[in-house]
Amino acid sequence: MANQQHVDILRDGVQEWNLWRREEPAIRPDLSRAGLSGAILAGAYLYDADLGGADLRQAYLRSANLMGAYLDGASLRRADLGGADLSRADLSGADLREAHLLGAHLSRADLSGADLRGAHLSGTDLSGADLNAAHLMRADLNAANLSGTDLTGANLTGANLTGANLSAATCLRTTFAGATLTGCTVCGISAWDVNLDDAKQADLRISPLDEENHIAVDNLEVAPFLYLLLHNETIRAVIDTRTSKVVLILGRFTPERKAVLDALREALRELGYVAVFFDFAGPESRDTTETVTLLARVARFVVADLTDPGRVPYALARIVADAQVPVQPLLRAGTTPFAMAGDLWRAREMLPVVYYPTPEALLAILLEHVIAPAEEKVAEIQRERATSLLLGRLSPPPLQGS
Numbered sequence: 001m002a003n004q005q006h007v008d009i010l011r012d013g014v015q016e017w018n019l020w021r022r023e024e025p026a027i028r029p030d031l032s033r034a035g036l037s038g039a040i041l042a043g044a045y046l047y048d049a050d051l052g053g054a055d056l057r058q059a060y061l062r063s064a065n066l067m068g069a070y071l072d073g074a075s076l077r078r079a080d081l082g083g084a085d086l087s088r089a090d091l092s093g094a095d096l097r098e099a100h101l102l103g104a105h106l107s108r109a110d111l112s113g114a115d116l117r118g119a120h121l122s123g124t125d126l127s128g129a130d131l132n133a134a135h136l137m138r139a140d141l142n143a144a145n146l147s148g149t150d151l152t153g154a155n156l157t158g159a160n161l162t163g164a165n166l167s168a169a170t171c172l173r174t175t176f177a178g179a180t181l182t183g184c185t186v187c188g189i190s191a192w193d194v195n196l197d198d199a200k201q202a203d204l205r206i207s208p209l210d211e212e213n214h215i216a217v218d219n220l221e222v223a224p225f226l227y228l229l230l231h232n233e234t235i236r237a238v239i240d241t242r243t244s245k246v247v248l249i250l251g252r253f254t255p256e257r258k259a260v261l262d263a264l265r266e267a268l269r270e271l272g273y274v275a276v277f278f279d280f281a282g283p284e285s286r287d288t289t290e291t292v293t294l295l296a297r298v299a300r301f302v303v304a305d306l307t308d309p310g311r312v313p314y315a316l317a318r319i320v321a322d323a324q325v326p327v328q329p330l331l332r333a334g335t336t337p338f339a340m341a342g343d344l345w346r347a348r349e350m351l352p353v354v355y356y357p358t359p360e361a362l363l364a365i366l367l368e369h370v371i372a373p374a375e376e377k378v379a380e381i382q383r384e385r386a387t388s389l390l391l392g393r394l395s396p397p398p399l400q401g402s
Contacts, residue, residue: 065084230295
């Protein structure tokens, strides 16, 4: 039970409470199972206090210092914890349904088994937090920081994760059914046996946030695989590109040109391909070129929008030379083709340029004028490789001394 003296001091007001905490720093406040429903505790210094099982429903705790507090099993339903510091707090099993935690700091907090259904967590720092088996159905996690978070067995059905940072998060048997996963950063994520039924997945960034160039995919389960391909040479060595369904989309996708990218990847997804796009937004570097080439090596074919070419032609030259995969160039109608080395245009892998006036018009001709020619080129290159391999095996060994 709570220490009644501590409860009385808190009821005297935040100013009296904080003064007492400063005068008696060695005392650990015991507010466990205290009835503080609806209390106004904004700005209260509750660091390292024991509030386990306390009733704090609808309490006003905005900007309170709850760092390291013990709140396991506490009732915080509809509590206002906006901006509160709950770093390393024990909130295991706590009732946080519909709680307001906008901009709160929950880094490394223990939220295992906590009930966060309908909670407002927009912009909340949950980095390194333990959300094992937590209930996050319909929670708003827009732009939340979930990097390094343990989401094992967590239920995020219908949750909004738009723009969330899921870098290095652990998602083992995590449920994302009906969730919105758009614009998320998923660099280094571990996703195993996840439920993505009816989830909205788009623009899942597998490149680190500090990199200007944008590499993204539209499938959470594919993201860890592509990340491994880029960073593990052994994995790349065992991949059979003949059966790949990856289509690499290259270009400079400024806001006004994003409609073209969105139309392309949505159509490719519906046709059973895995769309991966690389946005040339950052400065030229050797790492950039190598990354694009590695992605091309595991792709079935490449679609390159050359309307705003930038450094795309240079990347295509490397792809043709090293990856040897079909390249389908696109160009908006009315745009003057840029100068590119003639030998690149004449390369076996380069298909004729497809001109389009609008994204809608591009979709109308996508299957016949983009996908079909690219697939024909894939088959042609594979036949040539098979023939070359067969002739090499049938050729007699060179004579001794020749």
